[in-house]
Amino acid sequence: MIIATSGHVDHGKTSLVRNITGVDTDRLQEEKTRGLTIDLGYAYTQRNDNQLGFIDVPGHIRFINNMVAGVGEIDFGLLVIAADDGPMPQTREHLAILNLLGVSHGAIALTKTDRVDANRIKQVHSEIEQLVSGTFLAGKDAPVFEVSNETKAGITALTDYLFEFSSRIKDKAAFGYFRLSIDRCFTVKGSGLVVTGSVLSGAASVGDQVVINPGKFGARIRGIHRQNQEANTGQAGDRCAINLSAQGLEKSDIHRGSHLTTNLTKIETNRCDILLTVLPDEEKPLKHWTSVHVHSAASHTTGRVATLESNFITQGTRGIAQMVLTESLCLCVGDRIILRDQAAERTLGGGIVLDPVSTGRGRAKPERVALLNELKAAYLGDKIDIAIYTAINAHPYGVARSAIEDSFNLKPDELNQYLQQLNDARRSGVTTPGQTSLTRDKQNTAEPVQVSEDDQLLSDINFALLTTTMSERLTTILATDKQKKGLTLNQISASVSSKLSAPVALLIAKKMVAGKRWVLSNGLYALIGHQVALSGAAATLWNKVEPILKADPIKPPVLHDLAKTLGLPPRALDKLLLEITKLGYLIKPVSNRYFLPEGMSQLEDFVYKTAALNEGGKFSVKEYRDVTGLGRNLCIEILEHFDIKRITQRIGDQRVVIAQRQ
Numbered sequence: 001m002i003i004a005t006s007g008h009v010d011h012g013k014t015s016l017v018r019n020i021t022g023v024d025t026d027r028l029q030e031e032k033t034r035g036l037t038i039d040l041g042y043a044y045t046q047r048n049d050n051q052l053g054f055i056d057v058p059g060h061i062r063f064i065n066n067m068v069a070g071v072g073e074i075d076f077g078l079l080v081i082a083a084d085d086g087p088m089p090q091t092r093e094h095l096a097i098l099n100l101l102g103v104s105h106g107a108i109a110l111t112k113t114d115r116v117d118a119n120r121i122k123q124v125h126s127e128i129e130q131l132v133s134g135t136f137l138a139g140k141d142a143p144v145f146e147v148s149n150e151t152k153a154g155i156t157a158l159t160d161y162l163f164e165f166s167s168r169i170k171d172k173a174a175f176g177y178f179r180l181s182i183d184r185c186f187t188v189k190g191s192g193l194v195v196t197g198s199v200l201s202g203a204a205s206v207g208d209q210v211v212i213n214p215g216k217f218g219a220r221i222r223g224i225h226r227q228n229q230e231a232n233t234g235q236a237g238d239r240c241a242i243n244l245s246a247q248g249l250e251k252s253d254i255h256r257g258s259h260l261t262t263n264l265t266k267i268e269t270n271r272c273d274i275l276l277t278v279l280p281d282e283e284k285p286l287k288h289w290t291s292v293h294v295h296s297a298a299s300h301t302t303g304r305v306a307t308l309e310s311n312f313i314t315q316g317t318r319g320i321a322q323m324v325l326t327e328s329l330c331l332c333v334g335d336r337i338i339l340r341d342q343a344a345e346r347t348l349g350g351g352i353v354l355d356p357v358s359t360g361r362g363r364a365k366p367e368r369v370a371l372l373n374e375l376k377a378a379y380l381g382d383k384i385d386i387a388i389y390t391a392i393n394a395h396p397y398g399v400a401r402s403a404i405e406d407s408f409n410l411k412p413d414e415l416n417q418y419l420q421q422l423n424d425a426r427r428s429g430v431t432t433p434g435q436t437s438l439t440r441d442k443q444n445t446a447e448p449v450q451v452s453e454d455d456q457l458l459s460d461i462n463f464a465l466l467t468t469t470m471s472e473r474l475t476t477i478l479a480t481d482k483q484k485k486g487l488t489l490n491q492i493s494a495s496v497s498s499k500l501s502a503p504v505a506l507l508i509a510k511k512m513v514a515g516k517r518w519v520l521s522n523g524l525y526a527l528i529g530h531q532v533a534l535s536g537a538a539a540t541l542w543n544k545v546e547p548i549l550k551a552d553p554i555k556p557p558v559l560h561d562l563a564k565t566l567g568l569p570p571r572a573l574d575k576l577l578l579e580i581t582k583l584g585y586l587i588k589p590v591s592n593r594y595f596l597p598e599g600m601s602q603l604e605d606f607v608y609k610t611a612a613l614n615e616g617g618k619f620s621v622k623e624y625r626d627v628t629g630l631g632r633n634l635c636i637e638i639l640e641h642f643d644i645k646r647i648t649q650r651i652g653d654q655r656v657v658i659a660q661r662q
Contacts, residue, residue: 486524
């Protein structure tokens with residue numbers, strides 16, 4: 001169990017850790033000289049199979065930055081309060097920070113009890129009760145231990161409690177990519193470069209490749225110490241020291257706040273959308289565009305707060321905001337950040353990251369704010385699958401799968417699990433946010449997320465909207481130019497938006513063709529039933545030919561008989577009919593007959609009907625002849641045409657259907 005001390009300067013945090021572990025966490029000479037903790041200190045102690053790891057943080061206001069760096073990923077918060085002073089400014093600020101970071105387990109150590117009488121101790125207990133009200137330390141699960149670092153009174157009881165509580169803490173799931181926020185970097189003779197920090201997520205082993213940001217420095221894990229013991233693996237919740245091996249990587253390349261991960265493509269961000277809580281004891285609301293210091297785990301930068309729902313967020317409330325950062329950070333959905341004022345004198349509040357890679361354009365539009373509120377509800381309700389769906393839905397033209405994996409810190413198979421959850425929920429009749437009966441009708445699919453050939457993800461809602469838009473553009477253009485047979489996919493995409501990628505457009509086009517709403521011919525897409533307007537001799541001929549062919553669509557007259565009926569030379573008629581065929585009005589499946597498309601559709605239906613007569617689906621020319629009522633020779637020619645179209649396949653004297661009936 002990883003425990004962080006917290007509390008005001010000179011309240012006995014370091015002495016308390018030394019009494020529990022036997023380790024002096026003040027490692028710097030300046031700390032020993034001044035008797036003041038300046039930087040983070042670490043100590044471990046073990047009893048049987050249980051191990052306690054302590055992060056001792058500085059209590060002075062000047063070193064709050066270091067304090068925040070140490071408590072980014074802990075299991076337990078130990079608030080230290082001196083009995084003589086009682087709660088002091090940094091007691092309150094440290095408690096607020098732990099609360100904003102989502103720490104859920106803790107206790108209070110009331111130190112220096114040997115210096116005060118019973119009445120003072122009783123008074124401080126009352127002050128503590130008021131202090132922790134509404135925080136994770138309120139209630140019976142956060143006991144107060146009266147201790148003395150001088151007489152050692154109460155130390156054993158506190159230590160026993162911490163070991164007992166550690167046995168209740170479950171190991172954190174090693175979910176997602178390994179992420180470690182670096183708080184120290186040093187070199188060890190004979191080993192080389194070593195970094196330490198708290199593991200935010202995932203697991204890593206000796207030999208794994210990692211990347212360090214900023215700088216995208218590639219490295220390999222040479223060795224791991226987990227809770228101060230050599231190990232092959234480190235995972236979420238651990239304190240790790242990692243020995244790195246990398247050509248050309250220097251200590252000067254790494255600093256506190258650098259981010260180490262096994263996600264080799266992880267990118268940084270300078271804008272993120274958050275759910276921001278403003279502390280209740282602030283004197284004024286937090287205004288739009290306030291300058292702040294931003295802390296995320298061990299990282300620290302500055303930036304501005306853009307409030308998105310109004311011009312301010314009232315103290316004691318929370319709202320949607322965007323952080324515009326001076327320096328980029330590596331963030332994921334669910335990460336916690338702490339905001340301090342421009343002078344770095346007090347903590348203003350903190351937030352939960354909803355969208356780690358946001359955009360400045362349209363950030364406060366009602367639809368964008370509504371989407372972020374959907375993300376908030378899904379995340380706070382532990383509905384990560386819905387949060388993923390909502391994030392995908394935020395991109396009307398599709399989003400790279402890798403971008404969603406990066407945002408939510410998910411490995412490919414983990415994202416697949418969430419997408420499967422969405423599919424299973426849809427099959428059970430559960431609707432996703434924003435879905436309506438209209439979008440369900442337009443989807444052409446039961447899947448809430450579509451995947452293009454190049455792993456672009458598209459929500460069913462955006463799929464439906466793009467389907468409508470692309471069809472409208474196609475209809476408008478073909479209606480404007482009646483001589484066009486159709487449009488290429490690039491032409492359709494360009495008419496919609498430059499943001500519509502070819503793979504996403506192809507995904508929609510394939511669905512439209514499969515659903516018999518579009519037709520594809522020679523690389524051109526058109527709406528079902530679209531025909532190029534005929535003119536001149538072709539139009540005159542068509543007006544005469546169409547009624548004749550409609551009289552018997554599945555058995556049109558042979559070319560010579562048709563020529564005789566029309567009073568035209570067969571060769572001249574054939575030439576004109578071929579031109580009409582190229583425009584989609586006719587089909588010529590055999591050498592001497594032209595069919596209307598509806599006639600060929602009927603003949604294809606007869607294929608499926610004939611195949612259904614026999615177990616196994618095989619049928620003969622004779623059986624097809626009996627079903628259609630056509631002559632044997634014409635049936636042979638028609639079936640050979642279907643063989644070429646890969647609707648049927650000939651096996652000896654029989655055929656079998658190989659195409660799914662649409």
